[in-house]
Amino acid sequence: MRDRVAIKVRSGRGGDGCISFRREKFIPRGGPDGGDGGRGGNVFIRFKEKLPSLEQIRNKALYKGGAGRQGAGAKKHGRHGDDVFIDVPPGTSVYDQETGTLIGEIIEPGDKIMVAAGGAGGRGNCHFATPQNRTPREFEPGEPGEERLLELVFSIPADVALLGFPGSGKSALVSRLTRSKTKIGHYPFTTLSPHLGVLIINPYTSVKILDLPAIIKGSSEGRGVGNYFLIHLNRTRVILYLLDPFEHEGVSLSDQLGILRREVSEFDPDFSRKRELAVINKIDLLDEAHVEQINMFIEKCDTVIRVSADTGEGIDELIAELEVLTARTEEEGSASK
Ligand SMILES: Nc1nc2c(ncn2[C@@H]2O[C@H](COP(=O)(O)OP(=O)(O)OP(=O)(O)O)[C@@H](O)[C@H]2O)c(=O)[nH]1
Ligand SMILES: [Mg+2]
Incomplete structure (x- = not known):
């Protein structure tokens, strides 16, 4: 029975903001309309019934959230990165491996802990127009994801x-x-x-x-x-x-x-x-x-x-x-x- 496992989790990077200008008939010089990048994917640990222990989780496995997509013209948001879920049986404690602190526990159906938050998407150039600068070439890059080493410890819930x-x-x-x-x-x-x-x-x-x-x-x-x-x-x-x-x-x-x-x-x-x-x-x-x-x-x-x-x-x-x-x-x- 595997009751202890070390894993690495990494959330997705946020998508970059976009630089774009409105191009429409009869509006020769439209304003900026670059949309925001999508948020990076989160990593969650969640309850799953009928797992005997942690043996379905490979030691030192890496769980990666998807990257957020870049924003697009017409103020379109980029798509969010895909979230990742790590299924564990009830009775699992989640520790930060570096500090040894308990992050949380999975006990009941529905329990879910976010262990790495996806990076925020960057803002597109539509946010940067000012009266002085109507054609901003500015945008924000997406924020990087975070990485964490975790230790999962399973102990059978018994009376x-x-x-x-x-x-x-x-x-x-x-x-x-x-x-x-x-x-x-x-x-x-x-x-x-x-x-x-x-x-x-x-x-x-x-x-x-x-x-x-x-x-x-x-x-x-x-x-x-x-x-x-x-x-x-x-x-x-x-x-x-x-x-x-x-x-x-x-x-x-x-x-x-x-x-x-x-x-x-x-x-x-x-x-x-x-x-x-x-x-x-x-x-x-x-x-x-x-x-x-x-x-x-x-x-x-x-x-x-x-x-x-x-x-x-x-x-x-x-x-x-x-x-x-x-x-x-x-x-x-x-x-x-
Ligand atoms: N006569 C008698 N025999 C017993 C009793 N309880 C257990 N035994 C016998 O003692 C032996 C060991 O029993 P187990 O239940 O395997 O002991 P255990 O504590 O689980 O042993 P481990 O798993 O090796 O730690 C077996 O041969 C059992 O049949 C009892 O109350 N009376
Ligand atoms: Mg025995």
Whole structure:
């Protein structure tokens, strides 16, 4: 999945103004009538549904607006240059590559951002006549277009993202909760790219759940498959930490939570402010010693939910909690409009 791409955009140059004089029968020396040049083509980035990511956009591609045409006699305007549209999926942020500033985001149908404005057309000589000079040979050239380097970053719009160690059962849980069929494996790092599933709670409420590759200690330094995919937390409201009661490479259940949270805050400190929920999976496999260990852990936490993605135990409670955590307050609902 391509979620980052650098492109160059260049708007069209404006058309030149025209020098022309009226030539008609019985008017031997008509006044100036050179029209204005057309505006150069703009470059826009706009919403398009059903694009999986940014993979239809070539890295370092150049998008060029058309040049405006020259004005003509009889005060005719030159034609505007053709506008260019770059289609992106919802969830795309547009950054100025040089300054790093966010120019805008494409979220909803109809969203459109002008990223390079076409150069203005120059004025024709009809604007330059004065009482002293009735035959002006003056005109303006069209203005040049502008050029910009942009970075497009795509992050899947989801409500909840699942994070956990390899094999903790993230994919199994997403397919238990939704109809999504991601690969469930017996080996670590089964999931290599993000997958979105939709949990339908009732006809009015659904929750988009994102299955992500595994995080381990050191993902931020490139261990495992790295941490590039954490960019997709950008738009999620809730992080669900899925904990494995069985140690992974000697990392206990309670240490998993600390490591996962640290990897998230190292990627982007703002992400630590998101709502979170700790869930312990595989409770169908626990023996007494495990149960005791888990109970000690739970005492130290606010909310922990215990489930089995395999048998479905605890899933109803988890769904109820997700419904609460992802519900927008009225304030948020109107703010997001
Ligand atoms: N008994 C039992 N097995 C489970 C449960 N959840 C997952 N598993 C098994 O654990 C293994 C790993 O599950 P996945 O869902 O692929 O784990 P994952 O977290 O998506 O793994 P990665 O994509 O590699 O990070 C599979 O063999 C699952 O069948 C559970 O609640 N109970
Ligand atoms: Mg998986």
